[in-house]
Amino acid sequence: MSQIKRALIVIDVQNEYFTGNLRIEYPDVRISLPNIVRAMDAAQAAGIPVVVVQHLAAEGAPVFARGSEGAAIHPEIAGRPRNHHIEKSLASCFVGTDLEAWLRERQINTLSIVGYMTHNCDDSTVRQAAHAGWKVELLHDAAGSLPYANAIGSATAEEIHRVFTVVMHTGFAAVVSTDQWLAAVAEHKALPADNIYLSNQRAIAQR
Numbered sequence: 001m002s003q004i005k006r007a008l009i010v011i012d013v014q015n016e017y018f019t020g021n022l023r024i025e026y027p028d029v030r031i032s033l034p035n036i037v038r039a040m041d042a043a044q045a046a047g048i049p050v051v052v053v054q055h056l057a058a059e060g061a062p063v064f065a066r067g068s069e070g071a072a073i074h075p076e077i078a079g080r081p082r083n084h085h086i087e088k089s090l091a092s093c094f095v096g097t098d099l100e101a102w103l104r105e106r107q108i109n110t111l112s113i114v115g116y117m118t119h120n121c122d123d124s125t126v127r128q129a130a131h132a133g134w135k136v137e138l139l140h141d142a143a144g145s146l147p148y149a150n151a152i153g154s155a156t157a158e159e160i161h162r163v164f165t166v167v168m169h170t171g172f173a174a175v176v177s178t179d180q181w182l183a184a185v186a187e188h189k190a191l192p193a194d195n196i197y198l199s200n201q202r203a204i205a206q207r
Contacts, residue, residue, distance in 0.1 A: 004190055006137075007108045008043040010036060011093060011115030011122055012055045013077045017144070020070035021063050024116055024144035025157035033076060035142035035178040036114045040080050042182050049083040049106065053093050055121065091124035100132065110135040110190070112181060113173070114142035119164040126173045136173040137191050139181050140165045170199045 013036055017024045024032065043050050056071055057064040064071045072078070086097045093099050103111070111134050113122055122143050129136045145161040148154060155163075169175040174191035176184075184191050 002109070004110050004135075004188060005106075005108050006043075006110045006112050006185070007049045007051060007103060007106070008039060008112045008114065009051050009053065009093060009099075009125065010040060010077060010082075011053045011113065011125060012117075013052075013074045013115050014054065014064065014070065015072050015074055016063050016070035017116050017146075018074060022117075022146060025146050026161050027141055027144050029144065032116075032142050032144045033074070035139065037076055037080070038178055039112070039114050039139060039142055039181065040077070042185055043112075044081050046185050048112075048185065049108070050081065051084045051086065051093075051099065051102070052077060052082045053099075053115070053121075054085065054087050056087050056089060091121045092128045093121065093125045094128050094132075103134075108134070110137065112137045112139065114139045116144055118143040118145045118161045123164055123168065126168055130172045135190065136193075137181060138165065138168055138173045138175045139178050140175050142178050166199075169194050170196045 016022050018029055040050055052073065054073055055064050056066045059066050084102055086093065086099055088097050090096060111129050113126055113136065115122065122138060126136050126138055145157045147157045148160065165175045171193050174193040176191050
């Protein structure tokens, strides 16, 4: 890659995930939120543009209802500088928003993703960005999941977060810790993803 030009995409760090009806369980928000803040502060210091994303549903919706306390950006994020703010109603940050045009205008070539949820809005955004040609980074300890149970079965928040990050690292994104990302930013280095073939071969060898 030529010179790295990052943008930090802060996805849906809203009260709903802390005190509302969709509470993040893994990693604990006492880990992920401070890491999101660290990433935002480092981006600001390094001149990396910060995009804050807010998911909004119709008034009266059970989660993220427009105008509700749950839909509000968490105070730790709302009080920090940002270069752009977008509202969305679907999982991917690119659908129905001006995010792609905003990034292209600034010749951004690498997207660094933090926020919630690992397996939903983060994953959808990561995949769409990768397919559109961006290099993508996901900070796994600055993201998080919650548990599910439905007709197909059930999974804990830890299982969901772990499996989605393992899959993302096979080529959709470089999945790294906040500390690793901060070091890469300081050194102006790219962070590589793995690939499907090697990930599979390692799994076979570990049997």
